[in-house]
Amino acid sequence: MTAETIVEAACVSKRFGSRLAVDRLDLRIPSGVCFGLLGPNGAGKTTTLRMIYGVTRPSSGEILVFGMDIARNPRAVRSRLGVTLQQNVLIEALSPEENLRVFGRYHLLSEPELSRRIGEVIDFLELKSHAKVPVQKLSGGFQRRLAIALSLMNRPELLILDEPTTGLDPAVRLALWSRVRDLRAAGTTTLLTTHYMDEAQRLCDRVAIISGGKVMDEGAPPELIGKHLAPETVEFDCAPEEEPNLLSEPGLSLRRRLRVGKRVMIYLEDATPLIEHVRRHDRGDRRALVVRPTNLEDVFLALTGTSLEGGQ
Ligand SMILES: Nc1ncnc2c1ncn2[C@@H]1O[C@H](COP(=O)(O)OP(=O)(O)OP(=O)(O)O)[C@@H](O)[C@H]1O
Ligand SMILES: [Mg+2]
Numbered sequence: 001m002t003a004e005t006i007v008e009a010a011c012v013s014k015r016f017g018s019r020l021a022v023d024r025l026d027l028r029i030p031s032g033v034c035f036g037l038l039g040p041n042g043a044g045k046t047t048t049l050r051m052i053y054g055v056t057r058p059s060s061g062e063i064l065v066f067g068m069d070i071a072r073n074p075r076a077v078r079s080r081l082g083v084t085l086q087q088n089v090l091i092e093a094l095s096p097e098e099n100l101r102v103f104g105r106y107h108l109l110s111e112p113e114l115s116r117r118i119g120e121v122i123d124f125l126e127l128k129s130h131a132k133v134p135v136q137k138l139s140g141g142f143q144r145r146l147a148i149a150l151s152l153m154n155r156p157e158l159l160i161l162d163e164p165t166t167g168l169d170p171a172v173r174l175a176l177w178s179r180v181r182d183l184r185a186a187g188t189t190t191l192l193t194t195h196y197m198d199e200a201q202r203l204c205d206r207v208a209i210i211s212g213g214k215v216m217d218e219g220a221p222p223e224l225i226g227k228h229l230a231p232e233t234v235e236f237d238c239a240p241e242e243e244p245n246l247l248s249e250p251g252l253s254l255r256r257r258l259r260v261g262k263r264v265m266i267y268l269e270d271a272t273p274l275i276e277h278v279r280r281h282d283r284g285d286r287r288a289l290v291v292r293p294t295n296l297e298d299v300f301l302a303l304t305g306t307s308l309e310g311g312q
Contacts, residue, residue: 004031005067006158006189007052012061014047014213021047023213024061029206034180034190036204038197038296040304044213045193046086049162052191053083065158079107082156086163086193088147092136096127096146099135100153107154121149124179141172148176152183159183161192165199177203197297207296211304221296228299229256229267234274235290238264249277258301267294 007029014022022044029035037045050056051063054070054077062069070077091099097118104114122131125145130138135146148164161180165173173196180190180203194200200207201221208218217224225231238246239262247254247264252274256267268274271291278287 005029006031006065007191008064009048009052010062012048012051012058012063014044014051014056015059021213022051022058025210025213025215027208027215027218029189029191031189032184032187033205034184034192034203036200036207037191037193037210038195038200038207038300039193039210043210043304045210046162047213048210049083049160049191049193053081053160054078079154080157082151082154082159084147084151084159084161084164086166088143090135090143090146090150093134095132095134096122096138096142096149097131099146100149103150104153109153117153117155121152124152124182125149126175141168144168145172145176148179157187157189159188159190161190163193163195165194165196173199197295197300201296209300209303216303221299224299225294225296228302229294230269231294232268232271233265233290233292233294233298234268234271234278235263235265235292236278236287237262246278246281252277258298260301260305265298267298 005028007027009025009027012022012025013020025044025048027048037048039045047056051058052065052070054065054074057071065077066080068077091102094102100118100121101114104117109117122128125148127142127145127149130142135143138146144164144167148161151159151161165176168176177199180192184190192204204221206218206220207224209216209224217228219227240259243264247257247266253268254266254274258265266274275289275291278289
């Protein structure tokens, strides 16, 4: 393990009774990156995070955070970690400022430092207008921002965010992305989960796609797109019975494709020959075709959802 590794998981499994929630997971998170853990509901993301921040023990395998086993050095590791859980943990009757004060005391911040830090995180997450309003009266977006603010109180070197933007409006999501980028620029390593593939693609330097507790693949989003699919996507409606006729053109490489109901997505190095082929086939009937860059959602579906027809 090099000095640059913040989290290293080696062959980690977690079993709940007969259910294997995490299955021989290997993960290495280098310092300073924003790392995304992606996967369908129940894939094992939250369980993996819980093992990393030390509230769940692996059934087997080893996890080192900052080069330490959290079970042996809980205080030393936790003092350098910030965690935002999937569900907010806030004291509803207290205001954001008071919540931050309670949490800062847990981290043993001294009084002047505590007040200074509360001011900083309130500014950073734009909570000032609601800093004195009881949490129970705040909208979901403000509550989420406060939950993230709490996890920043101790200036963590590793920030763990479990679905930080679920249920937030687009403006708040954008604001939070920008905050995560600011933190990364200041050297904070971030590990997050999200179901929004656009978010992962824009924010994460690297992602691991997990399904059924196993890592399906890991890498930078553009790398994964190139490896599993191709840069251009043509998307259109095509009934299954129409497919042999429409998509059996021998000159076209249409092997990388995905069907979701009537919708077909075809991944290509160059979309032009296929578009011309479909137009010729349809003659005067102009079928609605969408031509777009391939994105991380396509890779996610290919690795975890509907299987790719024909393989690669
Ligand atoms: N404490 C527990 N006891 C029993 N089973 C559990 C427990 N925690 C998680 N599981 C099971 O482990 C599997 C992985 O759950 P986990 O919460 O890690 O998924 P996730 O990827 O975070 O899903 P989501 O996207 O829905 O948040 C699920 O099948 C879940 O039911
Ligand atoms: Mg989860």
